[in-house]
Amino acid sequence: MATTIAKPELLVGKRLRRREDPRLITGTATYVDDIKMPGMLYAVIVRSPHAAASIKSMDVSKAAQHPGVAAVFTGKDTEKVGPVPCGSSLPGLRVPHHYILAPERVYFVGHPVAVVVATDRYVAKDAADLIEIDWDVRGAVADPEKAIADGAPPVHPQWPDNKAFTHHQEGGDVDKAFAEADVIVKQRITSQRLIPTAMETRGVVAEWRAADRQLNLYSSTQIPHLMRSLVAQMLGLEENRLRVVTPEVGGGFGSKLNVYAEEALMGFVAMKLGKPVKWIESRRENFLCTIHGRGHVDYYEVAAKKDGTITGIKLLIIQDLGAYHQLLTPAIPTLSVLMMPGLYKTANIRADIIGAFTNCVPTDAYRGAGRPEATHGIERMVDILAAELKMDPVEIRLKNFIQKEDFPFPTATGLTYDTGDYSLPLKKALGMVGYEKLRAEQAEKRKKGELMGIGISTYGEICAFGPSPATPAGGWESATVKIDPSGKVTVMTGCSPHGQGEETTFAQIAADELGIDIDDILVLHGDTAIVQYGIGTFGSRATAVGGTALYFALQDLKAKIKKFGAFLLESDDATLAGGVVTCNKTGASKTLQEIAGATYRAMKLPANTEPGLIATHFWEPTNFTFPFGAHIVVSDIDRETGGITIRRYIAVDDCGNILNPLIVDGQVHGGVAQGLGQALWEEAVYDESGQLVTGEMTDYVLPRAHMMPWIESDHTTTPTPVNPLGVKGVGEAGTIGCSPAMVNSVVDALSPLGVRHIDMPMTPEKIWRLVQGASSQEPVARMGERL
Amino acid sequence: MIPQTFEYTAPKTLEEALQIIAGGGKPLSGGMSLIPMMKLRLAAPDHLVDLGRLKDLHYIREEGGALHIGATTTHQDVASSALVRGKCPLLAQTAGGVGDPQVRNRGTIGGSVAHADPSADYPAAMQALEAKFVLKGAKSERTVAAADFFLDTFLTALEPGEIVREVIVPVEDGSTGTHYEKVVQKASGFAVVGIAVRISRKAGKIVWARVGVTGLANHAYRATAVEKGLAGTSGGATEVQNAAAVVADGIEANSDLHASAEYRKHLAVVHTIRALLAALARTA
């Protein structure tokens, strides 16, 4: 039997490779689609091809009679199931009833109307093609600004103004700030709809064990426990009769922080038919029916003094909600409002949100969820203000930063920033890029008519979601640590990581605290029958909240190990270190393995002590954490084609203490990829009739490896006082910091042509047109320059 | 993502394959365009005839001063062939820029030519190279020049029952310089515009030039006006610029989400200049 060896070297802070990777990269991991069960049926969902229509009639008879078909269900059959839940509550929020299958009216292309269940997915699809639906097509609206304008077709007939809610928030004295301002800059800034494209699409397997009255639901989700509570409600099933299992999750980015119609629908089908059923989302369904991200039209006004001091910010957000509220849809823009002052000291803010229904798939949380939009807005506005005042973008930022001594800092939006030193990452990034030299180079290039840009963003985040009163579903997290009689350790976290690497980082924490080998630690998650209730992985929270819960559970367990070890050693002065309890007087010691065995054998027990070694901790944070950082992008523009080349990409992040630099770098890189995706390439385009024209990979431009610049990343370390690990969260940082830096860079390049703002994605044609527009007096054939 | 039921045959001989195709079978080569369409049920052929296993369609050889390339030769094989790189570098360069590595390892030259996607890369090179295609049916074989082959969007001179059996491209002599310049549509890997250029320059004068254009129009075409503008000149900057300016004249340009007709035409001019200069730099 292996012994636990004392380990002098701490693992936290080490660049360890992820323990989960071997199974992922060798294709041996189990995803939902890998699950096979005897007698399993397959479901294909029939969806609306129209953005707005009524079902005049639906004939499923041919499909139902198709050989191999077990059943066809329509909205009439499932009317009593659900509705699909909306977890956010805003005053006056209009919540349309969200049926799992539309019984009569459809509101977006892809809206499910029927499900065909058959012996295999080919038969099911053949039968689905036999369903005949006579549609009464209605007028649709796909643009949020058009939706709230007079005369727009109503998405939901009961609310002809298409407004799901309005929200107002104010801090300080905005009117005074604007009345006394030396300068006011205004800009309309959009943050376009994006399609979260996880490598693994969604998928559900449902298995009903009638004899046990037990429904097992396998789903690719970020929130197994919340899903269990909500799907049980939707199906009218006792919560303890539903088990949700999250096998491997191949990416989520927020799109799987949700409960969708299909989860309840598969549960319904399995219970009706008494057989296991599987549904795997196609990529086309993924684009049409899984939530989209962003979808903002923002109107900004910033008031400032001549010296660049920002005195007030006004913001109107028109949020494209889509046709329904998914779990958090209406809450996302409220996060933008909380984040709107960014890193700046402004005491006076006013924000309004209009939540607009459109005939599109709902928007919801997508990497950053409201914070990228806010950061993009404020970081663009600060550059616009700097340009207006002819100030350097660095200088204006340094002038307005909340200062180190101001923390904890109460913001005008009601948050309390925990800690920070915002000039640290900015100065580090400037040093890395060689700012002064680049500006000199740029000045030379401008004389020759060459377009080179330097873009800066200094961003803040709200991470580690979050104190429970400030979150829709509880913001705590849970951890259980149990040690087997043989001394092997199992960690169970209520978070359900899906690419964040917690199987590694949580094992690092446990190995250090217990002083044992990391190979003796197993991290389990994502099965509600095994793991205690938890909240999930989103909002850069898993390590900061879940890791802290683990830390405290380990403290409880360590106390018991020490107590038990001392008892076995008959010592009243013992120390636990390196997985060994040692009597400080005699030097005698007991290993963790010996102690664990004794706690279970229980031949004799210390007074008031239970046998066994297990501890569970639910940790409620007192605040969010507020990481920050600086990104700098150096770009060159091809005047002739509008093409953008990224020459340098610098990312300096301050996420507090770093448990595993390799994983943190990976998070930053992935985040930057998605930020560049938004800045340069991605856009979910609906045409006027509500058809998604970027409906496949052939037209929706996702970033690919060869399109990425080399990312020079580094860190500064300002630990948070909010949790004992001093960690703040990093999952969304890359995305939040990226897009404004990229756009600021291109706008900086084009500024000699009078360009002040560019909406994303900055396609070459858009840039070319700006260059053309600015230099239309010049001959078109400027291409001669290159010769 | 779920195709309809279909029959599948992998014939042992070309004759057998052509028999089935004559009876209505749909030839399958690399499947890079057909299979995605089938998965979406946009295409639903009853019978697929897989040409991929016909070894005698997979070859590159030099014969009679030309390169003969079998239809099922993959883009990767064309791109990496020492023979093609040495003797017909334009074709090798073009093949090396098709789609992505997965596509290049499965997609074939015959499949791409027969499919005649208006934004595919190969057709630009075929026009510039004045390639010839050997078209074979169950009872016939004929050779058609690229100029007569590409007719319209996805429309070629192939008759029902015929397949592209072989592609014939010339061997360059020492006087030519070639280049393929492509603006990539980043989602699909197709060309927004692609300009394939061959120039023969002797004693400082351009003897002839060939310019093939893809992505711009309903099918790849030869920009003969550009070619005429260059012939006899020394290929100086202004001459190149003036000649290239007419590359899109009279063309009804494609327009989509990724590039308007106006921008496409502009890109065609810019990239024709760039392609010509790159090719000229490679002439002796």
Add this chain to the structure above:
Amino acid sequence: MKISGSHTLQFPPEKAYTLMQDPDVLARAIPGCESLEKTGEDEYRMKMKMALASFSGAFEGKVRITDQTPPQSFRLLVEGTGKIGFMRGNGLLKLAASGAGTEVSYEGDALVGGTMAAVGQRLIDGTARMLIKRFFEKLGEEKAASG
């Protein structure tokens, strides 16, 4: 999607106009049209089979002619639905004498939905133009047939 363009036919406007109101002629000229069956005044039910490269699909739809001002102009409304998607077109056709022939100019909107809209973005514009071109070419052939 906006569609516009023009095409020249080798017969005078009166003849061109009459041809374009004739369901038998339309049935021959509309690419892929398999049948055109009268359902009302200037209203027809149409069956089409479209094949374009590996793309193929059957459509059922309607053709309607409105706003007739012979021989100068009329409006053509076409819609079709099939498993791979649907399309709707609405165009105003204007006829003007041009030498011995007729210049037909058209302007309108086309809408494409369903699976084919999602994957065919870069092809829709070119395909629409090709189909219109084929329509007029077929129409031109009527001259030989009907004198």
